[in-house]
Amino acid sequence: MALTDEAIDKIKGMITSGELGPGDRLPKEADLAERLGLSRNSLREAVKALSMIRVLDVRQGDGTYVTSLAPDLLLDALSFVVDFHRDDTVLQFLEVRRILEPSATALATERMPVEDIAKLQAVLDQLGDNPTIEALVANDLEFHRQIAAGSGNAVLCSLIDGLSGPTTRARIWRGLTQEGAAERTREQHQAIVDAITARQPDLARSWATIHVAGVEEWLRRAL
Amino acid sequence: MALTDEAIDKIKGMITSGELGPGDRLPKEADLAERLGLSRNSLREAVKALSMIRVLDVRQGDGTYVTSLAPDLLLDALSFVVDFHRDDTVLQFLEVRRILEPSATALATERMPVEDIAKLQAVLDQLGDNPTIEALVANDLEFHRQIAAGSGNAVLCSLIDGLSGPTTRARIWRGLTQEGAAERTREQHQAIVDAITARQPDLARSWATIHVAGVEEWLRRAL
DNA sequence: TCCCCCAATACATCGGAGGTCTGTTGTCTA
DNA sequence: TAGACAACAGACCTCCGATGTATTGGGGGA
Incomplete structure (x- = not known):
């Protein structure tokens, strides 16, 4: 050695x-x-x-x-690592996200304090009518980060955060190539917040699954 | 900079x-x-x-x-990072494992070829009657690694692999064996293989959940 | 034709020198 | 006495040049 x-x-x-x-x-x-x-x-x-x-x-x-x-610090390096991956492995990352994100959303539904749910809604609301692609992606990232943080598990949170890195690029392309994507994303985000507000974990989980699967399916067809 | x-x-x-x-x-x-x-x-x-x-x-x-x-290479560094964590954050890692492992097991149930299932059974069989702690750790690691590999998702596989690094696993086992949990683990492992063999994803998923949750529960009490 | 030896290549390690940044201390001024 | 400024020391940053070591591939001998 x-x-x-x-x-x-x-x-x-x-x-x-x-x-x-x-x-x-x-x-x-x-x-x-x-x-x-x-x-x-x-x-x-x-x-x-x-x-x-x-x-x-x-x-x-x-x-x-x-x-x-702290776990979040150490897992930070993850996002650096995933940056190296090419398009073909992004699908695998997305598959993992489809496993993690619904569970995190369900956890957040049970654990998130009311005031944090309000903040979550605020994130959605602060997006204007005709946002740029960059603003959309940033908003989306922030939305999912807050949910992940709401799971109360720092490891889970930074894992999701790190995995989102490579899919970010994909989302930008999506925004560029698929017209109705922005509006549909907003609707799904709102549905997730509603489910969390109603404290219905299974509903929140389902919406999260649908949300991630939508991106995944689009990417699968695009490649 | x-x-x-x-x-x-x-x-x-x-x-x-x-x-x-x-x-x-x-x-x-x-x-x-x-x-x-x-x-x-x-x-x-x-x-x-x-x-x-x-x-x-x-x-x-x-x-x-x-x-x-390759994803498995890059995520290898994860186990190095995990080694730095102390017992209190290990619980968070285990919580994530409880999310990932059942899904991976379910995926493996659908995708794993018959010959790989046979290899999985072989791993269980090759453990003697009075194994050392090191043998237990190695066997446990190999068992879960093969299932993760059976999911067909390299990212998922190395994530699971990295999340419970050898060090962490050894530490947990050292405590578990003192309570004679080796036999129970073996039974649960066998149940998982049986469910995979029968191609019943939901059953395999449930056993995997129970398996991880058992370790998690023990650790929670131990801390 | 096959095998062994060796020279070229490229990384590994070292020790020292000069530069830059930061926190502390001591002094000066109001 | 309290605050501000300047000088100092400690610690990391960057570089240089030299020597050690492992790998590779070609040339010479059997």
């Missing part, structure tokens, strides 16, 4: 063993390099890799710290 | 733009560094980060290549 990978494992070990907790500061580069028995350059590669996946937070002029290790 | 991060973005751009495809070889370090306008050391940090998440594959003495970019 390469020296750098070893260093990564050792730092990982320092964290998982509890020697380093969230928010703790690492020894300075030179000291840590000496302790791990490698050069600063090699150590920096290890630290860079760990900061990429949000495990470490390096601040120039200050020091290197362990992040909060 | 740091120079290294810029380099990461540029390399990412070279791939997403199609200039570099899966399997392609990158220019050698010195050339690429010059082209991107930075030193070799800084470039190496960028390459290291990208190879961490399996986007690049560096081979000493040969060169640096773009990987296949």
Whole structure:
């Protein structure tokens, strides 16, 4: 195994063993390099890799710290990864979303406080009459994010959020190529909010399924 | 933005733009560094980060290549990330598993070829009478991996695989075996295989739900 | 024709130097 | 005394040049 990978494992070990907790500061580069028995350059590669996946937070002029290790932070890296995928695998991501999103919506129906439901409605309302494609997509993203957050499960939330990345592009194309899509999306979003407001999980789940399946079906035909 | 991060973005751009495809070889370090306008050391940090998440594959003495970019490769990094989580967030991961695994099992029930079902049964059979914890963990991992693979969705498969990393699983098993849950798990595994063999998706889904929920419930009590 | 050796290639690792950013401290002024 | 400014030290950022090491492919010998 390469020296750098070893260093990564050792730092990982320092964290998982509890020697380093969230928010703790690492020894300075030179000291840590000496302790791990490698050069600063090699150590920096290890630290860079760990900061990429949000495990470490390096601040120039200050020091290197362990992040909060919150699930949403760590799963953030997911969206970076899915960016690399080409159109043919996007369908698989969408299939997974069709599994996750309905469940998240059902959970949100049960757990979401009334005031958050109001915020959800507000998101829908703030969309004007003739929004741009970008505004539509941004609004859609925000809508689904709030529902995912309403599930009360940070892991589920950021997973859905991350998976939505690659499908975003697809939605933009959809908006460009399919005229009635925007209006239908709005209707479905409203139906989901209504179901949540009425506290009917199975109805909310069904609408969410239909909503995602609609995008999926369109994409399947388009490819 | 740091120079290294810029380099990461540029390399990412070279791939997403199609200039570099899966399997392609990158220019050698010195050339690429010059082209991107930075030193070799800084470039190496960028390459290291990208190879961490399996986007690049560096081979000493040969060169640096773009990987296949297959979903399973890229989501592999997930298990690394999951390892950092402590017991309190593991519950959230398990909750997500309880959403994904039943659906994957149901999909596998419909799509899995007969010979793969036989292999699945073989996995269960090859476990002896008094297995070690390591054997249990490995067997459990293999069982669920084969089912996930049977769903025919690589993204779903590696997501499930990554969500309960070996570390997490081992930790859970260590606790479970102390309560003699090994036998119950084996029965549930068998029930899942039976349902798949009978091609009854709803039954398979239910067993999978029960199976995951059992672990989840135990963990909830243990914390 | 086959096999072994070696030179070329490319990544791995190292140590040091100069630059830049940040937080702190000490001083000056109102 | 309170606030603002300047100097300082600590820590990361970037680069350079050199040496070590693994892989590959070609040339020479049997």
